[in-house]
Amino acid sequence: SKELGKNTYSIYHESMEADLAQRILIEKHLRTAIQNKEFFLLYQPQINLQSGKVVGVEALIRWNNPILGFVPPDKFIPIAEESNLILRIGEWVAQECIKQLSEWKGTRFDSLHIAMNVSSVQFENPHFLSFVNKLMQNANVHNHLLEIELTERTVMNNVTENIARFNKIRANGFGLSVDDFGTGYSSLSYLKKFPLSVLKIDKSFVDGIPQEEEDISIATAILNLAHSLKMRVVAEGIETKEQLEYLKELNCDFGQGYYISHPLAIIELERWFHTNDCY
Ligand code: C2E
Numbered sequence: 096s097k098e099l100g101k102n103t104y105s106i107y108h109e110s111m112e113a114d115l116a117q118r119i120l121i122e123k124h125l126r127t128a129i130q131n132k133e134f135f136l137l138y139q140p141q142i143n144l145q146s147g148k149v150v151g152v153e154a155l156i157r158w159n160n161p162i163l164g165f166v167p168p169d170k171f172i173p174i175a176e177e178s179n180l181i182l183r184i185g186e187w188v189a190q191e192c193i194k195q196l197s198e199w200k201g202t203r204f205d206s207l208h209i210a211m212n213v214s215s216v217q218f219e220n221p222h223f224l225s226f227v228n229k230l231m232q233n234a235n236v237h238n239h240l241l242e243i244e245l246t247e248r249t250v251m252n253n254v255t256e257n258i259a260r261f262n263k264i265r266a267n268g269f270g271l272s273v274d275d276f277g278t279g280y281s282s283l284s285y286l287k288k289f290p291l292s293v294l295k296i297d298k299s300f301v302d303g304i305p306q307e308e309e310d311i312s313i314a315t316a317i318l319n320l321a322h323s324l325k326m327r328v329v330a331e332g333i334e335t336k337e338q339l340e341y342l343k344e345l346n347c348d349f350g351q352g353y354y355i356s357h358p359l360a361i362i363e364l365e366r367w368f369h370t371n372d373c374y
Pocket residue numbers: 139154155156167168169172188212213214274275331332333334351352353354358
């Protein structure tokens with residue numbers, strides 16, 4: 096068993112080294128990804144569950160590097176956050192989203208919002224809001240068409256500073272949503288002080304609907320809480336008709352997930368709007 100212990104250690108050690116080497120490699124290629132135009136956005140439709148009509152989309156970043164191939168955001172975003180590269184990437188994402196909103200201006204898509212994921216490093220940067228505001232003004236797009244999506248962890252990170260930031264964002268007219276709600280440690284007493292517009296029920300709860308009683312209870316509790324605080328609710332990760340029907344019955348406002356549509360490139364998205372006749 097001494098042998099085994101040693102083996103276990105060396106495997107662990109090697110895998111840690113491999114992991115570190117991979118992180119360094121990813122960081123290296125991330126540094127040139129914007130200038131080499133390796134990022135693009137996909138858009139996943141969000142529908143009003145009661146009417147079936149599309150209300151907006153969530154923008155999701157993709158990275159295709161010639162050497163590393165497709166690297167999923169769950170893998171590179173944390174590395175970008177540690178190295179502060181996320182600031183530049185986040186600016187690129189904001190530019191793209193706002194460019195898209197501006198292209199939809201005056202078309203049949205001009206009432207659709209874009210929900211944009213914003214990481215905590217970016218959100219806590221003092222220039223973030225003025226940067227986004229300026230882009231919106233230059234594009235002449237209404238601020239309510241951009242929804243800023245933060246994770247529950249970001250929201251609860253610096254509660255006192257965040258109340259001021261949130262008020263400013265909402266006063267500027269932007270939407271403000273909390274992603275992955277229910278997975279972290281939301282303090283309910285703070286939640287009522289936050290001027291949030293949307294809570295997103297995490298996929299892990301949607302997965303258990305309709306078979307798991309606990310998940311139904313949690314979804315119901317989130318819906319009651321949100322509605323009593325005048326917030327609306329998006330259920331994410333809807334993969335079946337049963338989940339969609341059940342959440343609709345629970346009076347959930349909006350839904351998003353593979354059952355409705357996968358994230359799509361803009362040309363596919365516009366085609367999806369036409370064939371689904373849902374706007
Ligand atoms: P998220 O914000 O929770 O995004 C939802 C993720 O679930 C997306 O993965 C989406 O493609 C996936 N998804 C949507 N519907 C379904 C479904 O029905 N079933 C399943 N299994 N998955 C579904 P994706 O695109 O790989 O993004 C992963 C995470 O990376 C995001 O999680 C978000 O935290 C982060 N991310 C993505 N784009 C950005 C970005 O532009 N900026 C920042 N800061 N983070 C981003």
